Amino acid sequence: MDNIYLPQKVKITKIDEQSSTVKLFRFSPIEPSAFKKNDNDLVFNPGQFVLVGEIGYGEAPFGPLSSPYEAEYMEIAVRKAGAVTNYLHSLKNGDEITMRGPYGNGFPLDFIQGKDMVMITGGCGIPPIAALVEYVIKNREKFGRIYVLYGARTPDEILLKEKIEEWKNFGIKSIITIDKPAPGWTGPVGFVSDLVKEIEIDEANAVATMCGPGPMMDALEKILRPLGISDRRIFVSMERKMQCGVGKCQHCVTGDKYVCMDGPVFYYDEIEKNHD
Ligand SMILES: Cc1cc2nc3c(=O)[nH]c(=O)nc-3n(C[C@H](O)[C@H](O)[C@H](O)COP(=O)(O)OP(=O)(O)OC[C@H]3O[C@@H](n4cnc5c(N)ncnc54)[C@H](O)[C@@H]3O)c2cc1C
Ligand code: FES
Structure with a gap:
């Protein structure tokens, strides 16, 4: 999948209960080319985020935790918070969800x-x-x-x-x-x-x-x-409530910055300025 703006279908291949409120999900591309590597040979830059969810339930941002060199699968840890995360917690191995991204800057x-x-x-x-x-x-x-x-x-x-x-x-x-x-x-x-x-x-x-x-x-x-x-x-x-992930909806604005586009990783002195 070349277009990071389009949601792609991925299949859950592992679910691991990490605590009473957090589950780790591993998912794999369904199309063979789904997890494309960037110029640094990475599927994402550590600190970038992906939007994961399902049509009809919505999407939420998560920072992948697996190795960024790994193109066969990606892992996220999901804490139950509201609609999307509760939906994800209800899923089982083999279920399909959508993923788009990666977005944002990541660590330098x-x-x-x-x-x-x-x-x-x-x-x-x-x-x-x-x-x-x-x-x-x-x-x-x-x-x-x-x-x-x-x-x-x-x-x-x-x-x-x-x-x-x-x-x-x-x-x-x-x-x-x-x-x-x-x-x-x-x-x-x-x-x-x-x-x-x-x-x-x-x-x-x-x-x-x-x-x-x-x-x-x-x-x-x-x-x-x-x-x-x-x-x-x-x-x-930084974490902020997000919707589009690509600078269009203004949900993630903090100070004069968009967390989805300018971040989510900021210099510490930028955070002080934008902290609310
Ligand atoms: C860049 C980024 C990376 C993230 N990485 C992870 C991760 O790896 N694992 C993880 O479990 N969560 C992560 N989050 C937070 C996660 O995206 C939210 O918990 C999720 O969006 C909640 O969606 P929901 O539909 O389940 O809840 P909603 O129904 O949307 O909201 C439930 C409650 O959570 C609050 N809320 C929702 N999103 C946020 C947010 N981003 N910050 C603060 N409060 C919020 C709402 O105001 C509401 O009170 C990340 C957020 C961002 C912006
Ligand atoms: S999430 Fe829509 S503008 Fe940042």
Whole structure:
């Protein structure tokens, strides 16, 4: 499929319950050429989004979490929120849905090369970070030290546990913290911002990427200021209600920006300006 504006039919090949409210869906193209690669040999740039749904039920944006090099399938994690996401949660293996995209800018892959990286995420914000980790793994020699700081409310709400475990084999240091002590949990407890002492980077040659709920902006301040990473080296992925995905409906406007066209990834100082 060459035209990213047209919805294409894809078939669900795997559904994995990640938590009581989040399911991971893997889907594959029905037409052999459906997942076309871009000039970087990627099906999407980590941080871009696709619109997934079904005719008659609507569409919603999701950040793919699978390797961007993978053309046989794509994976998304869907948290139940409203009409479309509840519909997706009702589906089973073999069902067909529609997908269009990828849209948006994604993380700046050229700029981040050769650098140490701190990735900060929380809640259901991990998909684009996971895709970025997969990209880093494939190009491991081009990156320095990589940290993933991930905040979840409870151990049950930690998503992509198996993938996070695999990332260790590639020198990706993931540190997960939960909000309150929980039975059987021996890891860190508290805010993601408390994890700053665990990080050792070359501040002159480091970048940060972030995707998570609004309150995590505070965590950014508390982590990235002490680490000395400047605003133009901090890339934040924003979520906004979307409809068209292509700059026509104005649903996603924030400040003077369209999240679908100008983002969803912004410099940190752009976010401050556009934060509402
Ligand atoms: C770029 C981008 C990437 C995203 N990636 C993921 C992802 O990987 N996994 C995931 O589960 N969700 C993701 N989301 C959020 C997801 O798109 C929404 O939860 C979904 O659109 C809700 O659709 P719905 O029809 O089920 O709910 P609706 O019936 O449209 O709304 C249900 C409730 O959710 C609110 N809502 C809807 N969309 C958003 C939004 N984008 N931000 C804040 N509140 C919203 C509505 O105001 C309403 O209160 C992403 C959003 C964006 C913009
Ligand atoms: S989603 Fe329609 S303008 Fe951005």
